[in-house]
Amino acid sequence: MLKGFKAFISRGNVIDLATAVVIGAAFTGLVTAFTDSVVQPLVDRIGATPDSEYGFLKIPLGGDTFIDFNAVLAATINFLIVAAVVYFVIVVPYRKLQERDKKVEAADTQLTLLTEIRDLLASQSAAGSGKHAGPDSATPPGRSADD
Numbered sequence: 001m002l003k004g005f006k007a008f009i010s011r012g013n014v015i016d017l018a019t020a021v022v023i024g025a026a027f028t029g030l031v032t033a034f035t036d037s038v039v040q041p042l043v044d045r046i047g048a049t050p051d052s053e054y055g056f057l058k059i060p061l062g063g064d065t066f067i068d069f070n071a072v073l074a075a076t077i078n079f080l081i082v083a084a085v086v087y088f089v090i091v092v093p094y095r096k097l098q099e100r101d102k103k104v105e106a107a108d109t110q111l112t113l114l115t116e117i118r119d120l121l122a123s124q125s126a127a128g129s130g131k132h133a134g135p136d137s138a139t140p141p142g143r144s145a146d147d
Contacts (some may be wrong), residue, residue, distance in 0.1 A: 028082060035078040043073055 057069040
């Protein structure tokens, strides 16, 4: 059982996924700190702080209950920052690498096919089954030259 678990853990995909989760969590913490320290004060300047009674991002519903779009706006900005960085730092370079790999793979495939054709022609000429092999090569298969 432990051997199977070890094989599962040592696969490249699991290690890559674990690394991505750790880096993603650290990056989310960084963006959240940026949003709380830089974006939130800018939004608060509009007059929508939790302590204020005014501002168009805070809608009172009566009593101490209100709808606070301030938190929604900060979370939206947080999401957009994370999504933009993931797209431009991970997705775009990954797509370029995939395109490059496809071009290299296509070139490798052509080279491999040409090498196989060359080897096949060389083996045919060495075996005497080529176009210029001699008088017996004109005999159809299944018949002897005496027929």
